[in-house]
Amino acid sequence: MTDVPDLLRLEDQVCFALxxxxxxxxxxxxxxxxxxxxxxxxxxxxxxxxxxxxCRVKDLAEELxxxxxxxxxxxxxxxxxxxxxxxxxxxxxxxxxVSLTDIGRxxxxxxxxxxxxxxxxxxxxxxxxxxxxxxxxRVIEASHTT
Numbered sequence: 480m481t482d483v484p485d486l487l488r489l490e491d492q493v494c495f496a497l498x499x500x501x502x503x504x505x506x507x508x509x510x511x512x513x514x515x516x517x518x519x520x521x522x523x524x525x526x527x528x529x530x531x532x533x534c535r536v537k538d539l540a541e542e543l544x545x546x547x548x549x550x551x552x553x554x555x556x557x558x559x560x561x562x563x564x565x566x567x568x569x570x571x572x573x574x575x576x577v578s579l580t581d582i583g584r585x586x587x588x589x590x591x592x593x594x595x596x597x598x599x600x601x602x603x604x605x606x607x608x609x610x611x612x613x614x615x616x617r618v619i620e621a622s623h624t625t
Contacts, residue, residue: 493618507600511593515586516560522593524553528563529587533578535568562586 489495508519517525527542528534540550554577557563562583568574598608
């Protein structure tokens with residue numbers, strides 16, 4: 480008699496493992512980001528802006544894979560904390576641009592300590608994490624092509 484795998488076993492579900500991994504990793508970020516006054520979603524916005532700014536809110540939403548309605552409150556909080564500025568595009572007033580303030584730019588230098596601290600807390604090698612990151616991007620891309 481052949482063992483037929485139980486396709487509905489919770490522990491074998493990719494979605495379950497991803498959900499738990501996501502919550503677990505984000506919980507590791509929480510105390511690391513707290514001294515900077517950032518939540519994990521705000522940190523992702525800052526990472527995107529440190530990579531390229533100024534940028535259009537629409538482009539930022541696409542890069543972060545967020546709906547504009549989800550991104551807008553994040554931007555408002557970052558603006559209230561003095562890290563970013565939102566302003567109308569000079570060529571097209573319908574377009575909203577986002578740029579870093581001097582405080583937001585200077586935070587980048589302090590934030591350089593965050594990735595090594597997270598890697599240390601995870602207790603995984605850089606190579607292991609790189610392999611995981613590549614695999615996750617393959618999952619993300621595959622889920623968008625179906």
